[in-house]
Amino acid sequence: MAEAVRHEKTARQLRMLSDALDSGRLGPVRRLVNTLAPAEIGNLLESLPPGKREVVWGLVDPDDDGEVLVHVGDEVRESLLAAMDPDEIVAAVEDLDIDDLADLVEDLPDTVIDEVLKSMDRENRERLEQVLSYPEDTAGRLMNPDVVTVRADVNVDVILRYLRLRGELPDHTDHLYVVSRRHQYLGRVPLAALVTHDGSTPINRLIDDEQPAIDVDASDQEVARRFSDHDWVSAPVVDDNNILLGRITIDDVVDIIREQAEHQALGAAGLDEDEDLFSPVWRAMRRRLVWLFVNLCTAFIAANVVGQFEGTIDKLVALAVLMPMVAGLGGNAGTQVLALMVRGLALGQVSSSNVMVLLWKELRVALLNGLLMGAVLGLIVLAWFHNIGLSVVIFAALTCNLVLAASAGVLIPITLRRLGFDPALASGIFLTAITDSMGFFSFLGLATLVLLR
């Protein structure tokens, strides 16, 4: 309900905007758009079809352009950049934080990248190059090298004087980092400690050195897990020699968590999380075809299984009526087990040490559900076709297929993981390939044995 209310509000805004655009009154649109935060503008642009999207993009305050570009998916970003002059792009991105700029830079035309680099001072250019030297999806790529460091051998008053001279702090600075003369990371001092302790307090009494820093090679998933396990707002990034390289902040981590969730939800349907709602037809079509062809192959295997039993079906057409139910319910039951397993694997809760316990639990659940659902379906079939043999066959086949589905639901994702694939993406296709084929096989095979003796 609350979700619906929020949706209503956004929907109302969208409708107002859409009406104003249709009528060509751009003044109100400009006013509405520029009351929004850059992330909200990004979301709005994603929800506009091409044509309207370019019009609204032209109305965004140029000061927000860079931040908006950071907050949209790759495909939409491409369409926005296509509508800008090189000069506009340079102006939009040159004031971004290093980590945001690093995120954008690969989508920019080469000539624009050169211009941006030229417009930066040497220190920032070197920082950008450093960040870009780390692989995507690692801590090195997420960090911002702009960090406030202090020494341990001073007191609070000295630090406060230094900060007042320095002026503004980088966004989300909740700690200062204490480093050695060689810039090795020693620990962190909370701003909260600086404002609650006397000026004469030595810094080394306020250092929190219990939190290990993040390794520059850590994956973004590892970074997200550590932030959420430890409730961090920011964390230092170091290299192998414990030299402080930069700082990761919670806003980037929130983006990772959101993207990961989208990646799993869309990836399970063979889509990319950067897919534009309004991407061009030929592009959307090409992308989806790959997945449909994989599914065509698995459907073909299942059809082949049915093909082996043409003779049986020919003698009892009711089998053709009922066989999709056995296959479909197996797929549903397997999907439930799969969903639990995929989450367990993502959270690191499932591994070889407990998978057999899980399998045993799921087999028992499946057996009980299979017997119960099988009995219900058997009774329905009895009432429908008045054929007790058919009723027994579907009871047995459904029980078999549910038990098999549970095994597949447990074993497929853990096997994919062991082979180095993402279980969230490919498990579903394998699962239905098995539950379809084996559902048809168990039902038609048993029918051949029992009914056509």
Add this chain to the structure above:
Amino acid sequence: MAEAVRHEKTARQLRMLSDALDSGRLGPVRRLVNTLAPAEIGNLLESLPPGKREVVWGLVDPDDDGEVLVHVGDEVRESLLAAMDPDEIVAAVEDLDIDDLADLVEDLPDTVIDEVLKSMDRENRERLEQVLSYPEDTAGRLMNPDVVTVRADVNVDVILRYLRLRGELPDHTDHLYVVSRRHQYLGRVPLAALVTHDGSTPINRLIDDEQPAIDVDASDQEVARRFSDHDWVSAPVVDDNNILLGRITIDDVVDIIREQAEHQALGAAGLDEDEDLFSPVWRAMRRRLVWLFVNLCTAFIAANVVGQFEGTIDKLVALAVLMPMVAGLGGNAGTQVLALMVRGLALGQVSSSNVMVLLWKELRVALLNGLLMGAVLGLIVLAWFHNIGLSVVIFAALTCNLVLAASAGVLIPITLRRLGFDPALASGIFLTAITDSMGFFSFLGLATLVLLR
């Protein structure tokens, strides 16, 4: 790959722990467990089967018990609480933050709640009662009433003196909130501003009053969206009269985002995000049965459609072999559209103002994919069954079903949303009900018309 590495690390820890538990050497287990953060211990407990779980829970440092309880799902929490004496529970939870305590309190036995309330001082008891007076999943329930407030008519030095007297600040305090004499929210002052400005700077020069506060009735989804749109670390919560009630911090928001993603992933398979991996068999079984029965009903409808064409299948058994392919590919194509729509709805990007544009795009994509996949399938069928009529029928039926699947993929979630249901949870069942039934209908119906004239 990086994900696999992290998984390997966790898996190794789990295996070590599991081996140590098996051999009964509890010393190393205790040491390993107590190097972990409470959230990590919670994750570990979730990954242990009953029996081992209770043993490890008994080894956790009692000081961490409360935080661990906050970080596990409802079902696991229940199993942990069942292993504790009332005194232990009171000791574990009495030092928790008010917002965490409010989150736990409903899972506690009544006698324990009374004890906990008695052990609290009056101020905290009143705060807890206030938080509990707001509905679950609203800002009021998420907030912590422990907030540092200041007046606008003083300078930085006065504030610093006050903070030094006050001592420690609540976790994640990045701003002080400025209130009027009547405790109305006026704006916020960043700690960063306090440490970078001279002591003589008046506070009213440092106030940021541009960010509107969060309404105490706002849904948790709305709270999460605003935090991530505005990159907040903390935000003030006010009532209708703009009276400051408390503060929400980013760590709770990260939990909301994670839970929402899990809710959608598991909910789509008819599961609860609080489901324990190792929940008792009868409980897991009962919970899954509901969903399987719903699916049985939709499968039954599809079977009935096939039943109408028994005569047709009887004359050409190849139809039984091929009909699951038409239904299945329709389901796959529809699932892709659905995944995009569900995300678009969750982000507020899809609404009545653009749904027709989207539908039109998806119809064109589906038509092109349908023609292409249909042609491929038609050729396969021609090679397999040497029946040109059958080949034409499956071509036309697949094209129809893909176009229908796209319409269903767009219209089902938006209709569910309009009716007040969560489109992420129920859309899939309706979609496959339609793609199965209509896949069978279009294929068998066309076959009846074309092949049996």
